[in-house]
Amino acid sequence: MNVQLPYFTRKQRAGIIALILLIVLLQLILFFVKNTDNGKEMANYEIDEEVQLQIDRQKQALLKSYETQPFNPNFITDAKGFKLGMTTEEIDKLVAFRASGKYVNSAAEFQKVTGVSTEWLNKNAPYFKFPDWTQTQNRPSSQNQTNVSVTKIDLNKATVQQLIAIKGIGEYYANAVISERERLNGFVSTDQINFIKGLRPEAVNVLKQNTFVNKQAIQKVNVNNASKEELAEIPYISPYIARQIVLLRSKSDQPLKIEDLEKINNFPLDKLQIIRLYLNF
Structure with a gap:
């Protein structure tokens, strides 16, 4: 079976050759553009790596300065x-001391x-930061020092504003005290x-x-x-404790x-001395 090949005119052949050249040219352009982008990416990578080193140095400097900031040794x-x-x-001795509800108020x-x-102690004590009132309490008295009497506030009559005026007591703490007072009558x-x-x-x-x-x-x-x-x-006496008291009494x-x-069992022993103020025996 004879297959007859298509016949192209000279103009058509010239167009095909031009199309092939155009395709090759486009391929070459894409190749160079891709290599250029890769070079830019490498350059950016090198720049990013250098920037990261600077960030790491700054971070280490910040961490170092943070470690030397004043801190309360109780915590x-x-x-x-x-x-x-x-x-x-x-560390365990400090934790045990704090667990007893006590605080250290001086480096000694x-x-x-x-x-x-x-x-x-000589190395780290300069960074100890205790509350101001502990330092006032520990400061030695002087004959030339004027005695200043501190006026205490009646806890059952104090307003939120009076409690906030106490140094170290903000609005949140003041409202918590007032709420507890109302709950306890x-x-x-x-x-x-x-x-x-x-x-x-x-x-x-405080x-x-x-x-x-x-x-x-x-x-x-x-x-x-x-x-x-x-x-x-x-x-501080729950319905369960109340039932247990009646049962023990019987x-x-x-x-x-x-x-x-x-x-x-489960009696709030930490509140016993307060509970006894509400009871007769």
Whole structure:
């Protein structure tokens, strides 16, 4: 079978050749453009790498300066302690001391509690930052120093503005105190500040130093004849604890004493001395 090939005129052949040349030219242009872009990318990569090195240097400088910023040694974490060169034993002593609800208020006291060396203390103590009121408290008295009496505020009459005026007590803490006072129908002891949710230990200490509670007439409840509903209305006594008091009372041949409440499972022992202010035995 004979296949007849297409016939192209001279003009058509010239057009085909021109098309082929155009395609080759476009391929060459794309090749050079691609290589140029790659070169730019490499150049940008080199620039980015140099910029990153500068950023890393600045970051290290910032971290170094941050480490030397003043800090409250009461809140040294494990990571911070190790970074400062403290031993595990020294850190554990600080944690145990803080767990008891106490604070160190001077470099000397910090060394006494943790047992750090004098060399360590001389190196790091300049960066210790304690609350201002602790420094005022620890400052030695002078004969030429004028005694300034601090006027304390009645915690049951204090306004939000009066509490905010206390240094270290902001609006949030002031409102938390007022809310707790309303919930308890008044405070019977400044120790109740310890149990206000949301207050940092520093704020608790400042409030207790600048406030007082007048001994007010409390409608006490007789623990030996009160109903469980009456007992449950006492601050810090839950309905469960109230039922347990009534149950313990029913099993006892003698009237209950304050010490007997310690036998109740899950009794809030940390609030026992406050609860007893609401009770008669």
